[in-house]
Amino acid sequence: MQESMRIAAPAAPASGATVVLFDSEVMFGVGVMRSLNLTLLELTWLRLSHASAASGLKAYGKSAPGGTWRETTMPDDNGTATMPVTVSAVTTSAVESERFVVTDMAEFKLEYTNSANTLTDWELSIIAHFGATAVGR
Numbered sequence: 001m002q003e004s005m006r007i008a009a010p011a012a013p014a015s016g017a018t019v020v021l022f023d024s025e026v027m028f029g030v031g032v033m034r035s036l037n038l039t040l041l042e043l044t045w046l047r048l049s050h051a052s053a054a055s056g057l058k059a060y061g062k063s064a065p066g067g068t069w070r071e072t073t074m075p076d077d078n079g080t081a082t083m084p085v086t087v088s089a090v091t092t093s094a095v096e097s098e099r100f101v102v103t104d105m106a107e108f109k110l111e112y113t114n115s116a117n118t119l120t121d122w123e124l125s126i127i128a129h130f131g132a133t134a135v136g137r
Contacts, residue, residue, distance in 0.1 A: 012122035079084030
């Protein structure tokens, strides 16, 4: 059975600032992600007035709870490295989604770095899927 949980997005980052979009250790506690069977994290940009900094969306993983965060390339279904990425500006007519399969990690974290621009629109949806069939990135 699949369960999902919507996660509150952080406030829009200031010019050039970095925010954590998701951190499994903060959200669930150290070493709990695997026992909850978190398999997929879905990030949907609904509105973003300006593009991120270059390589502004980064993913980090840990192979063991409490270990060292390591930046990961988050390969897609074809094994192509897809992270880090620059997130394009998003209007209300064109949303952009990213799906992160996290089944092979003990912990997972996503960070977003803003460009030098001040964001006037910042709306995103973050959904954690537990027991989901892992599809996509």
